[in-house]
Amino acid sequence: MTSRTTPSRLRIALAATVATALGTAGLTALSGSASAAAADVTVQYRTSATGATADQAEPWLKVRNTGSGGLPLSSVKVRYYFKSDAAGTAYRFACSWAVKGCANITGTFGTPANPTPTADRYLEIGFTAGAGTLAPGADTGDMQLRFHRADWQTLRQSDDYSFGAAQTSYADWAKVTASVAGSTVWGTSPGGDDPTDPPTDPPEGGQSLFDDFDYSTSSDPRISANGWNVRSNAGGPGVPGATWSPENVTFASSGGNSLMNLRTSTAGTAESTRQTEVLTKAMKFRNGTYAARVRFSDAPVSGPDGDRLVQTFFTINDLKAPMADDYAEYDFEYLPNGGWGEPANILYTTSWETYDPDPWQAVNQHSESRQSFAGWHDLVLTIDDSSIKYYVDGQLFGTHDAAYLPERPMSINFNQWLIDLAGQTSTTPRSYDEQVDYVLHVKDQVLSPAQVGAKVDAYRAAGTTFEDEVPG
Numbered sequence: 008m009t010s011r012t013t014p015s016r017l018r019i020a021l022a023a024t025v026a027t028a029l030g031t032a033g034l035t036a037l038s039g040s041a042s043a044a045a046a047d048v049t050v051q052y053r054t055s056a057t058g059a060t061a062d063q064a065e066p067w068l069k070v071r072n073t074g075s076g077g078l079p080l081s082s083v084k085v086r087y088y089f090k091s092d093a094a095g096t097a098y099r100f101a102c103s104w105a106v107k108g109c110a111n112i113t114g115t116f117g118t119p120a121n122p123t124p125t126a127d128r129y130l131e132i133g134f135t136a137g138a139g140t141l142a143p144g145a146d147t148g149d150m151q152l153r154f155h156r157a158d159w160q161t162l163r164q165s166d167d168y169s170f171g172a173a174q175t176s177y178a179d180w181a182k183v184t185a186s187v188a189g190s191t192v193w194g195t196s197p198g199g200d201d202p203t204d205p206p207t208d209p210p211e212g213g214q215s216l217f218d219d220f221d222y223s224t225s226s227d228p229r230i231s232a233n234g235w236n237v238r239s240n241a242g243g244p245g246v247p248g249a250t251w252s253p254e255n256v257t258f259a260s261s262g263g264n265s266l267m268n269l270r271t272s273t274a275g276t277a278e279s280t281r282q283t284e285v286l287t288k289a290m291k292f293r294n295g296t297y298a299a300r301v302r303f304s305d306a307p308v309s310g311p312d313g314d315r316l317v318q319t320f321f322t323i324n325d326l327k328a329p330m331a332d333d334y335a336e337y338d339f340e341y342l343p344n345g346g347w348g349e350p351a352n353i354l355y356t357t358s359w360e361t362y363d364p365d366p367w368q369a370v371n372q373h374s375e376s377r378q379s380f381a382g383w384h385d386l387v388l389t390i391d392d393s394s395i396k397y398y399v400d401g402q403l404f405g406t407h408d409a410a411y412l413p414e415r416p417m418s419i420n421f422n423q424w425l426i427d428l429a430g431q432t433s434t435t436p437r438s439y440d441e442q443v444d445y446v447l448h449v450k451d452q453v454l455s456p457a458q459v460g461a462k463v464d465a466y467r468a469a470g471t472t473f474e475d476e477v478p479g
């Protein structure tokens with residue numbers, strides 16, 4: 008452990024903190040003992056981007072538990088210090104691959120309290136509970152991490168404190184720091200920076216779209232002004248020859264809260280079939296959080312039941328060619344009466360890499376639940392650089408792989424359509440409703456379902472029924 012630096016001052020501070028928490032009895036028991044220093048790690052570093060300048064910095068790291076007990080990785084923070092290219096330059100973190108799973112690794116940028124000529128920013132790596140616990144002697148394995156300028160311009164790393172151009176294979180590296188439960192246990196920070204100060208920089212992104220759908224009718228000019236298209240143009244999906252009907256999109260107030268209703272109706276023929284769709288005109292949404300409160304229904308408002316409907320909330324862009332891999336689509340799709348070979352109600356969430364319409368070939372990953380989802384549901388979709396997650400009513404519904412991440416921005420859509428007319432062959436008119444309370448998108452930030460709820464509550468407390476800060 009030749010490059011190891013363990014400041015004994017910090018060990019003592021840790022022991023004192025623990026003793027204080029335990030009171031006088033604890034002080035006696037811990038005084039002079041090594042118990043409080045049981046948590047201990049070494050950090051190894053290598054880089055695969057060794058140039059003085061690079062498109063991305065690639066600090067690859069391994070954290071080893073050299074203590075005597077199990078080490079929950081969620082208690083560990085590692086800081087990589089660098090000199091920013093300019094004071095206002097923004098950076099983005101990404102994880103290419105990690106034994107512990109990129110979804111379990113977080114990256115946050117911060118500014119040291121005492122900047123130096125080689126360190127006025129740092130990347131702080133953390134772990135979620137899903138990363139688990141390291142047994143004594145075990146390490147995290149490879150963490151292939153990277154970061155780049157938000158504008159993708161070349162960055163200079165030759166002036167970065169933690170950068171080691173010669174470190175092309177893993178070795179102990181004291182120019183990164185590691186802390187466990189708020190106490191520094193590894194490395195030498197630059198300029199007397201305290202590696203346990205909380206990160207100072209706000210999370211990146213955060214520009215939001217919120218709409219409470221407070222409109223009068225589908226021809227309310229504010230709908231278009233706010234960036235929505237109420238679909239009237241013909242075409243798929245659904246029954247060939249069906250009409251997409253703006254008149255079937257209506258708005259009603261319920262307890263002071265406005266709801267959007269998408270009504271889909273048929274009398275058993277293509278000519279009588281009216282489908283509904285509302286979508287953003289702009290394709291400008293990619294990573295971040297998508298949320299909506301949606302009411303699915305199992306039965307028609309009137310008329311005979313049984314039609315094979317799809318009630319949705321989704322994001323999508325355009326397929327530029329069959330199997331083009333820059334296609335992207337993320338769906339919540341509820342089939343109240345089955346369809347696609349399913350005999351009864353089923354909720355799908357599906358993440359698409361791409362597809363070929365003819366002959367049909369799909370490259371996607373899906374999760375499903377065969378039960379009724381009639382009624383109101385809180386739907387949340389999150390996309391970061393490592394995975395796609397779907398939540399229904401606060402519960403994780405599915406996690407999909409990095410292979411299905413979006414390559415290009417997308418629109419946000421709601422629609423209700425008929426797979427075919429074979430589910431109910433009657434010519435008696437019937438109609439089905441899908442209602443939408445609100446939609447929220449937060450750019451580049453992964454929010455928990457609870458954070459989504461809090462953000463919506465804040466909009467409503469402020470009297471804001473619509474806001475769009477998302478850059479086009």
Ligand SMILES: [Ca+2]
Binds near residue numbers: 089091165
């Ligand atoms: Ca630099």
Ligand SMILES: [Ca+2]
Binds near residue numbers: 331333360361411
């Ligand atoms: Ca794709």
Ligand SMILES: [Ca+2]
Binds near residue numbers: 219264266443
């Ligand atoms: Ca509403």
